Amino acid sequence: MVIYGVALLAICTLVGAFVGDMLGIVLGVESNVGGVGVGMLMLVLIVDALKKRGRLELKTREGLNFWSSMYIPIVVAMSAQQNVVAAVKGGPVALIAGAGVVAVSFLLVPILSKIGQKQRSTEQVTPEYREEPVR
Amino acid sequence: MMDTLVSVFKNNGLVLSFALIGVIMYVSYFLSDKLTRGRVHGSAIAIILGLFVAYLGGINTGGEKGLSDIGIFAGIGIMGGGMLRDFAIVSTAFGASFDEIKKAGVGGVISLFLGVIVSFVFGVIIALAFGYTDAVSLTTIGAGTVTYIVGPVTGSAIGASSEVIALSIAAGLVKSVLTMTFTPFVAKYIGLNNPQSALVFGGLLGTTSGVTGGLAATDPKLVPYGALTATFYTGLGCLLVPSLFFFVMKAFFA
Numbered sequence: 240m241v242i243y244g245v246a247l248l249a250i251c252t253l254v255g256a257f258v259g260d261m262l263g264i265v266l267g268v269e270s271n272v273g274g275v276g277v278g279m280l281m282l283v284l285i286v287d288a289l290k291k292r293g294r295l296e297l298k299t300r301e302g303l304n305f306w307s308s309m310y311i312p313i314v315v316a317m318s319a320q321q322n323v324v325a326a327v328k329g330g331p332v333a334l335i336a337g338a339g340v341v342a343v344s345f346l347l348v349p350i351l352s353k354i355g356q357k358q359r360s361t362e363q364v365t366p367e368y369r370e371e372p373v374r
Numbered sequence: 375m376m377d378t379l380v381s382v383f384k385n386n387g388l389v390l391s392f393a394l395i396g397v398i399m400y401v402s403y404f405l406s407d408k409l410t411r412g413r414v415h416g417s418a419i420a421i422i423l424g425l426f427v428a429y430l431g432g433i434n435t436g437g438e439k440g441l442s443d444i445g446i447f448a449g450i451g452i453m454g455g456g457m458l459r460d461f462a463i464v465s466t467a468f469g470a471s472f473d474e475i476k477k478a479g480v481g482g483v484i485s486l487f488l489g490v491i492v493s494f495v496f497g498v499i500i501a502l503a504f505g506y507t508d509a510v511s512l513t514t515i516g517a518g519t520v521t522y523i524v525g526p527v528t529g530s531a532i533g534a535s536s537e538v539i540a541l542s543i544a545a546g547l548v549k550s551v552l553t554m555t556f557t558p559f560v561a562k563y564i565g566l567n568n569p570q571s572a573l574v575f576g577g578l579l580g581t582t583s584g585v586t587g588g589l590a591a592t593d594p595k596l597v598p599y600g601a602l603t604a605t606f607y608t609g610l611g612c613l614l615v616p617s618l619f620f621f622v623m624k625a626f627f628a
Contacts, residue, residue, distance in 0.1 A: 271531040276613025279467035306465035316454030318424030320442040324432030326540035336500040337548025344578040348564040352571040
């Protein structure tokens with residue numbers, strides 16, 4: 240049933256929020272420490288486990304798919320309720336941070352691609368790697 | 375008649391917001407298609423429009439909650455509030471799988487972690503240069519430079535002001551739009567013409583819409599490789615930034 244997927248998602252979100260809040264208390268900060276990330280991690284692990292056992296039915300997936308396709312619309316609604324008037328005054332910081340980080344990341348692409356390629360080429364000489372079927 | 379309409383809207387706030395956001399999405403994808411030939415993704419235009427209506431709302435009411443300060447649009451506050459936002463963000467992890475990340479290899483994983491760290495540090499440096507000195511604001515702006523999701527997730531988790539959260543969304547949005555538009559032009563200079571460099575590219579930039587849009591305009595065959603690493607980027611950011619990174623920031627900036 241569709242609700243199974245929605246419920247699974249709800250449980251992961253709630254456990255994540257709880258773990259995040261508890262971590263915040265234990266660490267002595269008034270914040271939720273990585274709760275959303277914990278929820279995501281939990282969902283990936285559970286979905287993986289269910290898929291391997293063939294227990295993730297189509298209807299269950301539909302419940303999860305619906306909410307992940309509502310993600311951008313919800314982000315738009317979130318944007319629509321921010322204090323943009325105040326933020327415009329600090330606008331340049333967003334422009335420079337956003338533009339600068341793209342430039343820096345572009346520059347790092349060729350450098351890191353080399354690391355990857357070295358790794359790939361050493362892997363390729365090992366016979367086990369060759370025997371593995373292409374997926 | 376007008377009174378009846380207003381009361382229907384007020385009594386159905388969340389439902390009205392579904393309709394309203396639906397219209398915004400439609401207009402955005404239409405503009406994306408007609409004005410930019412799909413080069414700037416509809417989702418990015420929709421978020422820009424979202425910020426724009428928040429600006430209009432703020433000017434009209436003098437409030438701090440954008441469009442949702444206008445009585446009949448209060449439902450926007452529910453749809454885009456923390457509860458449904460976190461719920462929808464967690465749902466995006468559906469479709470990711472750790473077997474997939476193994477295919478990305480060591481280079482892909484290094485680029486993923488380095489991408490989050492470099493983006494965050496860069497955002498923090500810029501925020502410092504603009505006079506922000508408190509750990510909460512610095513961390514939130516740094517988080518926004520990771521992606522426009524990590525920004526607000528971090529900001530509301532650690533208690534940043536709505537103004538700083540709006541800035542963090544804007545920073546992530548600029549990153550996403552520039553990635554979409556400039557990738558095809560710089561691709562040949564940064565060796566972005568093979569699966570390995572596309573994996574690294576996805577891990578470094580991480581903004582899913584920017585990476586997939588930029589790669590699609592460069593060479594559609596590269597899209598799945600970039601998307602493979604980018605899928606994990608926001609999740610990794612949501613995990614690391616409001617926890618480890620925030621603590622490091624707290625240690626440096628009281």
